[in-house]
Amino acid sequence: MSKENELENISLLGNQNVKYSYDYDPGVLETFENRHPELDYFVKFNCPEFTSLCPITGQPDFATIYISYMPGIQMVESKSLKLYLFSFRNHGDFHENCIVTIMKDLIHLMEPKYIEVWGKFTPRGGISIDPYANYGKPGTPYEEMARKRLFQHDLYPEKIDNR
Structure with a gap:
């Protein structure tokens, strides 16, 4: 496939007239073809x-989101992910639901071999919440990989003083 054909579905990258949606919008996500689908490798954002927003109080919640995936045929374009x-920004949902929604939207978008999404939310009220979700393509070795990584994902939790 030529580079021109490969990039025909990408409309946001380099577009100076992009409008930022303040309402949850999975329709903004775009993909491009993985040039190396035969290889297993991670892409991390x-x-x-x-x-x-907190769905009860409306107060803002802040986090670092880590997204790691092993691409299949399609990959997510980074500006569309941003x-x-x-x-x-104005979506009211609990931390756990945000993380699972992000993962499910990315699975639906690109059908990765494996994906994990981890949210490290800053404390509010003296407590931080760090939801983690992962997925391995059913019927493949990545399904077992997901199970193992889920069971071992936080064997060495971080210290409180590094936030």
Whole structure:
């Protein structure tokens, strides 16, 4: 496939007239073709400026979101991911639901071999919440990988003083 054909579905990258949605919008996500689907490798995004709203109080919640995935045929385009995460800005939901929603939307978008999403939310009321979700494509070795990583994902929890 030529580079021109490969990029025909990407409309946001380099577009100076992009509008930021303040309402949850998975429709903004875009993909491009993985040039190396025969290989297993990780792609990791660190998103340190995630915000959403508490569904009860309406107060803002802040987090760093870590997204790691092993691509299949499609990969998520990073600017569209940024706009998608921004669309949570006025979205009222609990931390856990935000993380699972992000993971499910990315699974639906690109059907990765494996994906994990981890939210490190800053404390409010003296407590921080760090939800983690993962997925391995059913019927593949990645399904077992997901199970093992889920059971071992926080064997060495971070110290409180590094937030």
